[in-house]
Amino acid sequence: xxxxxxxxxxxxxxxxxxxxxxxxxxxxxxxxxxxxxxxxxxxxxxxxxxxxxxxxxxxxxxxxxxxxxxxxxxxxxxxxxxxxxxxxxxxxxxxxxxxxxxxxxxxxxxxxxxxxxxxxxxxxxxxxxxxxxxxxxxxxxxxxxxxxxxxxxxxxxxx
Amino acid sequence: xxxxxxxxxxxxxxxxxxxxxxxxxxxxxxxxxxxxxxxxxxxxxxxxxxxxxxxxxxxxxxxxxxxxxxxxxxxxxxxxxxxxxxxxxxxxxxxxxxxxxxxxxxxxxxxxxxxxxxxxxxxxxxxxxxxxxxxxxxxxxxxxxxxxxxxxxxxxxxxxxxxxxxxxxxxxxxxxxxxxxxxxxxxxxxxxxxxxxxxxxxxxxxxxxxxxxxxxxxxxxxxxxxxxxxxxxxxxxxxxxxxxxxxxxxxxxxxxxxxxxxxxxxxxxxxxxxxxxxxxxxxxxxxxxxxxxxxxxxxxxxxxxxxxxxxxxxxxxxxxxxxxxxxxxxxxxxxxxxxxxxxxxxxxxxxxxxxxxxxxxxxxxxxxxxxxxxxxxx
Amino acid sequence: xxxxxxxxxxxxxxxxxxxxxxxxxxxxxxxxxxxxxxxxxxxxxxxxxxxxxxxxxxxxxxxxxxxxxxxxxxxxxxxxxxxxxxxxxxxxxxxxxxxxxxxxxxxxxxxxxxxxxxxxxxxxxxxxxxxxxxxxxxxxxxxxxxxxxxxxxxxxxxxxxxxxxxxxxxxxxxxxxxxxxxxxxxxxxxxxxxxxxxxxxxxxxxxxxxxxxxxxxxxxxxxxxxxxxxxxxxxxxxxxxxxxxxxxxxxxxxxxxxxxxxxxxxxxxxxxxxxxxxxxxxxxxxxxxxxxxxxxxxxxxxxxxxxxxxxxxxxxxxxxxxxxxxxxxxxxxxxxxxxxxxxxxxxxxxxxxxxxxxxxxxxxxxxxxxxxxx
Numbered sequence: 001x002x003x004x005x006x007x008x009x010x011x012x013x014x015x016x017x018x019x020x021x022x023x024x025x026x027x028x029x030x031x032x033x034x035x036x037x038x039x040x041x042x043x044x045x046x047x048x049x050x051x052x053x054x055x056x057x058x059x060x061x062x063x064x065x066x067x068x069x070x071x072x073x074x075x076x077x078x079x080x081x082x083x084x085x086x087x088x089x090x091x092x093x094x095x096x097x098x099x100x101x102x103x104x105x106x107x108x109x110x111x112x113x114x115x116x117x118x119x120x121x122x123x124x125x126x127x128x129x130x131x132x133x134x135x136x137x138x139x140x141x142x143x144x145x146x147x148x149x150x151x152x153x154x155x156x157x158x159x
Numbered sequence: 160x161x162x163x164x165x166x167x168x169x170x171x172x173x174x175x176x177x178x179x180x181x182x183x184x185x186x187x188x189x190x191x192x193x194x195x196x197x198x199x200x201x202x203x204x205x206x207x208x209x210x211x212x213x214x215x216x217x218x219x220x221x222x223x224x225x226x227x228x229x230x231x232x233x234x235x236x237x238x239x240x241x242x243x244x245x246x247x248x249x250x251x252x253x254x255x256x257x258x259x260x261x262x263x264x265x266x267x268x269x270x271x272x273x274x275x276x277x278x279x280x281x282x283x284x285x286x287x288x289x290x291x292x293x294x295x296x297x298x299x300x301x302x303x304x305x306x307x308x309x310x311x312x313x314x315x316x317x318x319x320x321x322x323x324x325x326x327x328x329x330x331x332x333x334x335x336x337x338x339x340x341x342x343x344x345x346x347x348x349x350x351x352x353x354x355x356x357x358x359x360x361x362x363x364x365x366x367x368x369x370x371x372x373x374x375x376x377x378x379x380x381x382x383x384x385x386x387x388x389x390x391x392x393x394x395x396x397x398x399x400x401x402x403x404x405x406x407x408x409x410x411x412x413x414x415x416x417x418x419x420x421x422x423x424x425x426x427x428x429x430x431x432x433x434x435x436x437x438x439x440x441x442x443x444x445x446x447x448x449x450x451x452x453x454x455x456x457x458x459x460x461x462x463x464x465x466x467x468x469x470x471x472x473x474x475x476x477x478x479x480x481x482x483x484x485x486x487x488x489x490x491x492x493x494x495x496x497x498x499x500x501x502x503x504x505x506x507x508x509x510x511x512x513x514x515x516x517x518x519x520x521x522x523x524x525x526x527x528x529x530x531x532x533x534x535x536x537x
Numbered sequence: 538x539x540x541x542x543x544x545x546x547x548x549x550x551x552x553x554x555x556x557x558x559x560x561x562x563x564x565x566x567x568x569x570x571x572x573x574x575x576x577x578x579x580x581x582x583x584x585x586x587x588x589x590x591x592x593x594x595x596x597x598x599x600x601x602x603x604x605x606x607x608x609x610x611x612x613x614x615x616x617x618x619x620x621x622x623x624x625x626x627x628x629x630x631x632x633x634x635x636x637x638x639x640x641x642x643x644x645x646x647x648x649x650x651x652x653x654x655x656x657x658x659x660x661x662x663x664x665x666x667x668x669x670x671x672x673x674x675x676x677x678x679x680x681x682x683x684x685x686x687x688x689x690x691x692x693x694x695x696x697x698x699x700x701x702x703x704x705x706x707x708x709x710x711x712x713x714x715x716x717x718x719x720x721x722x723x724x725x726x727x728x729x730x731x732x733x734x735x736x737x738x739x740x741x742x743x744x745x746x747x748x749x750x751x752x753x754x755x756x757x758x759x760x761x762x763x764x765x766x767x768x769x770x771x772x773x774x775x776x777x778x779x780x781x782x783x784x785x786x787x788x789x790x791x792x793x794x795x796x797x798x799x800x801x802x803x804x805x806x807x808x809x810x811x812x813x814x815x816x817x818x819x820x821x822x823x824x825x826x827x828x829x830x831x832x833x834x835x836x837x838x839x840x841x842x843x844x845x846x847x848x849x850x851x852x853x854x855x856x857x858x859x860x861x862x863x864x865x866x867x868x869x870x871x872x873x874x875x876x877x878x879x880x881x882x883x884x885x886x887x888x889x890x891x892x893x894x895x896x897x898x899x900x901x902x903x904x905x906x907x908x909x910x911x
Contacts, residue, residue: 015739017737018740021735021738034239050688050689053692054692080604113696114698116698117603338892408669409668409740412893418892499671499734500740501664501740
């Protein structure tokens with residue numbers, strides 16, 4: 001007799017637990033307000049990333065095409081993957097002194113692991129992360145970027 | 160000439176065109192008479208068959224494509240997603256695009272597969288579907304063939320689709336496929352019993368196996384209300400067993416994505432895979448349609464005792480829509496099962512059938528027979 | 538000789554092998570299991586690993602200590618911040634740096650958030666392994682909120698690289714405390730759904746209770762740690778045994794069960810989410826002001842010697858062993874990754890169960906394949 005009661009008890013409990021689950025899913029079906037999907041390529045214009053988002057490493061330039069990179073190469077030393085290569089050249093300044101400035105600051109996006117060591121260790125805060133995250137390109141060569149813009153110069157007052 | 164006869168037949172209809180939705184028999188009769196008056200009986204029947212065949216072919220494709228998008232949308236809303244939303248308004252043409260893609264895909268030949276059986280399997284599954292679809296009453300007068308053993312025919316034929324599944328698993332020369340097919344075999348063989356007994360409960364109540372008579376018997380009230388608790392239990396058992404028979408979650412052991420990758424159709428590609436995929440959805444439609452016909456009154460509108468006004472309003476909705484409304488309600492239930500529950504294990508599946516559904520079902524039939532004998536139903 | 542050949546042939550007729558993976562939907566990555574089956578009964582499992590081996594330990598020998606951090610993210614990517622912490626603690630221990638409370642507390646909060654998001658993903662993917670795909674989306678929906686918190690503060694979602702020797706990479710974002718509190722409130726409100734859909738479901742309970750039972754002595758001898766070990770009654774929570782960071786100042790329960798079956802391994806993780814929320818509750822309002830890093834030398838050189846640190850990741854005990862010869866690079870680094878050890882018990886506990894149970898058992902051990910292969 002006990003086993004029969006147990007049998008029906010099991011059925012009722014089982015069906016009850018199933019209905020409990022169905023209540024949750026059914027409620028979500030009838031509450032479209034809870035949809036969390038973002039229509040990504042359509043909302044590109046008003047998509048705001050967090051300010052610290054690590055998109056890619058960039059070198060901010062001001063209006064007169066000046067950057068802060070002194071070409072010291074600390075970022076290159078700190079990079080664990082050899083992503084960064086600083087090619088510097090020596091120029092003679094107006095007052096006749098020899099000075100080392102960067103020729104090219106090469107950044108290989110394909111190798112970057114976004115560890116942020118370069119940005120954090122840069123003594124003159126010349127590097128930053130941008131919010132850009134659409135990195136896909138058809139040609140691998142396009143992933144090798146030169147961060148300093150052509151014709152750019154070292155900002156005044158940065159040594 | 161054919162078009163002429165049809166248009167003539169249409170013009171002889173005395174009622175306005177929208178009346179057709181309430182009773183299709185005048186339309187079908189008019190076509191029949193028109194054809195017979197201008198052709199020999201043999202050709203008339205042949206052309207009628209052709210028309211029915213083409214209509215069913217279109218219906219099959221439409222309902223299959225619609226159910227695929229419906230399922231994707233339903234599961235998306237359940238899961239707080241939007242679902243397909245790229246092609247067409249609200250992504251409604253997504254399945255058509257998918258179909259086109261599947262049509263163009265390469266049919267990959269399987270090494271050491273049994274070629275003939277491999278190709279035969281989707282064919283069997285599809286044919287079985289068609290045979291069942293023909294016997295369902297879709298609306299008043301919209302009934303391709305009205306057997307006097309209609310419901311028996313439906314369960315007899317629909318259980319044959321397991322042969323297609325077994326062949327697919329056997330001929331694919333893949334262990335995953337074979338395990339899936341064997342599971343499916345065990346599953347369908349045992350759940351046929353429950354489906355059969357649940358249907359017998361209704362047959363006892365209706366006193367007939369003819370689908371049109373079963374529907375007609377529900378003019379005064381649907382069987383699920385008429386038959387008290389036993390009918391309701393039979394409905395629940397039918398839904399569970401029907402879900403199991405269509406190989407859908409939580410009974411999708413034959414496919415069991417996380418265990419057997421894709422089960423019996425692992426090795427199928429392109430349009431052959433699409434056939435299996437479509438067949439699964441049509442099977443679901445068939446199960447839901449039979450449930451609607453047997454328990455929810457088929458195309459009969461919802462009537463409450465002697466509320467004349469209410470009944471009049473319900474009658475205003477064409478029977479055709481009643482049928483599809485009920486069917487889609489049952490389909491929604493089946494979808495809700497799939498998207499809520501985790502999958503059973505094969506031995507639990509059989510335990511559920513042999514230790515729970517079958518004994519309850521047997522007692523249920525007995526109670527129903529007793530009720531009918533004493534005339535205690537409505 | 539003939540007899541032996543005959544035996545092999547008979548064996549092959551009775552048992553057959555299938556390859557689960559490396560591209561199988563429920564191995565969560567590139568784990569390959571060669572499973573011997575008799576009908577549907579699992580007879581033997583041979584895990585083949587190494588499909589995503591990157592040689593992290595060897596790579597560590599040629600880079601400096603701050604650079605090691607970003608590699609540890611990529612071992613167990615679901616407990617990235619905890620892995621970071623392990624290396625940082627080992628380096629700080631070696632240098633005998635005193636870490637201020639602020640850093641300790643922030644590290645603890647981030648670690649517990651990491652644990653929560655890892656268990657959320659476990660719940661999500663476990664539901665999917667069991668065939669309930671809706672769980673996957675509910676789990677990810679809630680996990681997204683933790684990832685947003687991470688993204689706002691650390692700039693990364695999974696691969697956070699947040700700790701560095703001597704402190705943190707960035708200070709917490711001004712919104713951090715508010716967002717964490719919002720998340721805790723939200724998550725307490727939806728956790729009952731997890732129970733309604735999966736834990737309480739009769740199908741799920743039938744499929745998991747009593748399946749893949751791991752005895753306490755086996756758990757100890759196989760070295761199964763983390764929630765999987767604690768479900769067998771093995772009290773192995775490093776947060777209790779050897780408290781690091783701020784774990785010595787919070788009150789929380791070590792989730793312990795004695796059954797050791799698949800269901801309790803699952804339940805242990807669900808309960809751990811609740812405990813993690815309790816820990817965060819105690820700390821989130823008590824973050825003292827102060828600097829977020831200790832000034833270190835530009836080039837960190839560990840004194841010669843061997844250093845060892847244990848931490849509790851979301852999956853078990855992660856041990857870091859560093860042998861230094863006084864250079865800026867370690868001489869040898871060894872990680873004792875919990876997943877690698879936990880994988881070893883799979884064959885032992887899933888023998889004589891069905892294929893479906895194998896999926897359930899493997900899922901309940903919660904593998905992260907890159908952590909196995911490293």
